[in-house]
Amino acid sequence: MKKLDNIILSVEDLHVIFKTYLGTVHALNGVYLEVGKGESVGLVGETGCGKSTLGLSIVRLLDESAKIVRGKIVFNGESILEKSSEEMREIRRKYISLIFQDPTAALNPVHKIGDQIVEALQMSKGLKRAEALEEGAKILSMLGIPDSRKVMEQYPHELSGGMRQRIMIAIALSKNPLLLIADEPTSNLDVTIQAQILELISDLRKNTQMSLLLITHDMGIVAQVCEKVAVMYAGQVIEFGKVRDVFKNPLHPYTQGLLKVANLVGEKTRLESIPGTIPDLRNLPPGCLFASRCPYSFDKCLRIRPSNIMLDGKRSVACWLVEDKVNKFGPG
Amino acid sequence: MYFPIKRGFRKPPALLHAVDDVSFEINAGETLGLVGESGSGKTTCGKCVLRILEPTGGEVLFEDKNILALDDRAFKKIRPMMQMVFQDPFLSLNPRKTLRNIIGDPFKLHTNLSDGEIEKEVKRLLVQVGLNEAFIDRYPHELSGGQKQRVAIARAVALNPKFIFLDEPTSSLDVSVQAQILNLLNDIQRQYNIAYLFVTHNIHLIKFMADKLAIMYLGKILEYGLKSEIFSNPLHPYTKALFSAAPIPDPDLKMERIILRGEIPTPIDPPPGCRFFKRCWLGETGLCDKVEPELVEFSSGHFVACHKVKK
Numbered sequence: 001m002k003k004l005d006n007i008i009l010s011v012e013d014l015h016v017i018f019k020t021y022l023g024t025v026h027a028l029n030g031v032y033l034e035v036g037k038g039e040s041v042g043l044v045g046e047t048g049c050g051k052s053t054l055g056l057s058i059v060r061l062l063d064e065s066a067k068i069v070r071g072k073i074v075f076n077g078e079s080i081l082e083k084s085s086e087e088m089r090e091i092r093r094k095y096i097s098l099i100f101q102d103p104t105a106a107l108n109p110v111h112k113i114g115d116q117i118v119e120a121l122q123m124s125k126g127l128k129r130a131e132a133l134e135e136g137a138k139i140l141s142m143l144g145i146p147d148s149r150k151v152m153e154q155y156p157h158e159l160s161g162g163m164r165q166r167i168m169i170a171i172a173l174s175k176n177p178l179l180l181i182a183d184e185p186t187s188n189l190d191v192t193i194q195a196q197i198l199e200l201i202s203d204l205r206k207n208t209q210m211s212l213l214l215i216t217h218d219m220g221i222v223a224q225v226c227e228k229v230a231v232m233y234a235g236q237v238i239e240f241g242k243v244r245d246v247f248k249n250p251l252h253p254y255t256q257g258l259l260k261v262a263n264l265v266g267e268k269t270r271l272e273s274i275p276g277t278i279p280d281l282r283n284l285p286p287g288c289l290f291a292s293r294c295p296y297s298f299d300k301c302l303r304i305r306p307s308n309i310m311l312d313g314k315r316s317v318a319c320w321l322v323e324d325k326v327n328k329f330g331p332g
Numbered sequence: 333m334y335f336p337i338k339r340g341f342r343k344p345p346a347l348l349h350a351v352d353d354v355s356f357e358i359n360a361g362e363t364l365g366l367v368g369e370s371g372s373g374k375t376t377c378g379k380c381v382l383r384i385l386e387p388t389g390g391e392v393l394f395e396d397k398n399i400l401a402l403d404d405r406a407f408k409k410i411r412p413m414m415q416m417v418f419q420d421p422f423l424s425l426n427p428r429k430t431l432r433n434i435i436g437d438p439f440k441l442h443t444n445l446s447d448g449e450i451e452k453e454v455k456r457l458l459v460q461v462g463l464n465e466a467f468i469d470r471y472p473h474e475l476s477g478g479q480k481q482r483v484a485i486a487r488a489v490a491l492n493p494k495f496i497f498l499d500e501p502t503s504s505l506d507v508s509v510q511a512q513i514l515n516l517l518n519d520i521q522r523q524y525n526i527a528y529l530f531v532t533h534n535i536h537l538i539k540f541m542a543d544k545l546a547i548m549y550l551g552k553i554l555e556y557g558l559k560s561e562i563f564s565n566p567l568h569p570y571t572k573a574l575f576s577a578a579p580i581p582d583p584d585l586k587m588e589r590i591i592l593r594g595e596i597p598t599p600i601d602p603p604p605g606c607r608f609f610k611r612c613w614l615g616e617t618g619l620c621d622k623v624e625p626e627l628v629e630f631s632s633g634h635f636v637a638c639h640k641v642k643k
Binding site for chain 1: 510514583591
């Protein structure tokens with residue numbers, strides 16, 4: 001076991017299902033994840049791989065149709081899954097912030113920006129209204145919003161998408177959270193605005209001791225912003241490690257495929273693609289969930305599902321190919 | 333293309349300058365990539381070319397004929413030659429029709445084929461776009477996003493068009509599926525020598541797809557030319573910023589990132605001068621905010637609209 005006091009968030013063997021009228025959807029199938037204090041971790045994967053479900057599980061904001069079957073989530077030394085909903089509210093109020101993809105949906109359209117920031121500050125820090133207004137204006141100007149007093153008097157619809165996302169970030173950061181979960185914070189925005197927002201998040205992280213879990217489908221964003229990366233596929237983290245290690249030497253065939261596909265850079269006549277599609281999450285095969293699309297799969301892959309194998313304590317991969325290598329040559 | 337915006341009773345409507353004085357040409361078998369951010373007028377531009385929108389002024393020449401001047405009957409003959417693939421295959425396929433009808437309808441409208449012949453054609457198209465004949469009686473909801481986009485492509489190529497307007501055809505798809513669709517589009521282009529107008533905001537993608545590029549900003553083309561030329565030597569400050577803003581999946585590559593200040597201004601009654609002036613770091617007060625730069629030829633086939641770019 002590693003020293004736990006450096007870890008702000010750990011997820012162990014988390015299973016989540018959704019009950020739908022079409023059957024039970026196995027959204028998360030044994031997720032392992034660790035976020036260190038002050039660390040930024042990118043969570044990447046394609047649509048439906050469970051990235052957002054994982055993010056919502058951590059703050060216990062899952063839909064009623066979802067059920068956490070088993071697993072452990074430990075945040076700041078405390079087990080999240082044993083908390084009462086009142087205690088959870090306290091945690092969300094003070095320690096964990098969330099930013100969602102669509103700031104338009106996340107901001108209340110009938111309240112002024114200022115009121116929404118003030119409310120967040122009053123809830124988390126117990127400030128008086130006047131103090132909260134002062135503090136809110138300070139945060140907004142820190143985020144590069146010109147004329148922050150005026151913006152606080154405006155309603156969300158009067159602002160552009162990039163501006164609204166900045167307001168969301170302001171609200172999320174107003175309480176100096178220990179952990180920020182950002183779920184696709186820039187995928188609604190244009191690239192030049194995206195560059196601004198990512199720069200902003202990176203800068204803020206350097207100046208505070210905040211940890212970041214950045215959920216995205218864009219490998220480029222992870223390479224730019226994060227220190228570690230967790231690659232998800234069909235409800236499992238199939239590869240986890242330092243960004244540089246994973247990007248330069250991906251071990252899981254899915255990560256290899258994903259990186260090849262993401263590398264559109266350069267003159268090529270034909271693009272690499274990963275054949276096939278993700279398995280039906282209602283009827284999971286017994287073996288590796290990637291086996292049907294994997295160019296290297298062998299009979300063991302179809303029978304037994306690989307779990308995460310730790311390599312030299314820093315990196316983990318869920319793949320039999322890697323395990324066989326480790327057995328032969330030892331870890332690392 | 334200007335859109336009137338009602339401002340209330342008795343006030344004259346404001347004009348939204350969606351696309352302003354834009355010119356380009358595409359040869360057979362060639363792809364022009366139209367790149368720009370949301371609201372820059374890329375889609376409007378394509379819709380004008382197809383005459384889905386009637387432009388306020390200008391000409392669209394298709395095989396030397398100005399299609400904007402044709403009456404409805406004459407234009408109907410041209411329509412099968414010019415097709416479109418939309419961004420969202422979930423919305424562009426009729427959920428109540430089977431693929432037999434979705435792909436077969438163009439034949440019913442524009443040819444005299446019998447039902448049996450149409451079925452043969454539909455099956456041929458399904459196979460060509462990488463599906464199989466068994467899909468013919470399925471409904472769109474039974475397909476994945478990538479499969480739906482394949483159907484949309486099959487419908488677009490059904491009548492052997494010479495031009496297809498591709499409006500962000502892969503931006504609603506996952507990267508691994510995106511690559512499959514792009515490969516398919518390239519195969520089809522090579523086989524039939526179709527001209528593509530490819531609209532996207534994804535720089536990496538356009539690098540792979542396009543032969544020529546047009547960079548749009550607020551309804552104007554700021555830079556235009558051969559892709560290889562623009563990528564190796566981007567001239568306009570906006571083009572440079574756009575290229576540097578796109579994240580590259582390589583942790584070792586630390587690019588000199590140009591972070592633009594501010595956001596795209598509103599295209600309603602735009603101010604005089606360069607449209608990029610407010611965000612430009614080279615802008616010269618008195619020149620750039622007063623005089624609109626013309627699109628001039630910088631080197632052979634490479635056009636740029638900027639006062640600050642000198643030979």
